[in-house]
Amino acid sequence: MKHILFVCTGNTCRSSMAEALFRDMLEVREEFNEIRVESAGIFATDNRPASKQAIKALEEESIDLTNHRSQQLTADQILKADLILTMTDNHKEAILRMAPDAKGKTFTLKEFAFNEIKDIHDPFGQSIEGYRSSKAEIKKALEKVIGKIENI
Incomplete structure (x- = not known):
């Protein structure tokens, strides 16, 4: 089973x-039913719910985020992941400081999707519009990731 890990700062907005x-x-692609997906935050406080705006932004996609609980990134998660996708270059660098051996499997989301070093906008503390904007950025990148994960 492949294991993909998404990482941001607090695990209540972008990575969730x-x-x-x-x-x-x-879910709609049978060929990917053996993939485990998880998220964590570099500075997350464990067991916090997703932000209200993140929940609302995903409700608009008919996705329920109300059961999400944040978790702090651990060395074990880094070790077990086959692919680590971060929301910013700073998150990537923090992971590589924690686990230099993760270099070949750790990328920013946009780097992996589009081969560009750009961050996903952080909507924390913003209105729902900021969350919708981040959601759109993430979704666009994930559509590219789907086509690349067969090779991980």
Whole structure:
């Protein structure tokens, strides 16, 4: 079973949305039913719910994020993941400081999807529009990731 890990700062906005959106995309593709998807935050406080705006933004996609609970990134998660997709270059660098051996499997989401070093906008503390914008960025990148994960 392949294991994909999404990482951001607090695991209540971007990485939680990425995890839920990607699960939803994989659900309709039988060839990907052996993929485990998870998210975590570099500075997350364990067991916090997703932000209200993230929940609302995903409700618009008919995806329920209400049961999500944040978790802090662990060395074990890094070790077990086949692919780690971060929301920013700073997140990627933090992971590589924790686990230099993760270099070949750790990328920013946009780097893996589009071969460009750009961050996913952080909507934390913004209105629902900021969350919709981040959701759209994430979703666009994930649509590219789907086509690339067969090779991980």
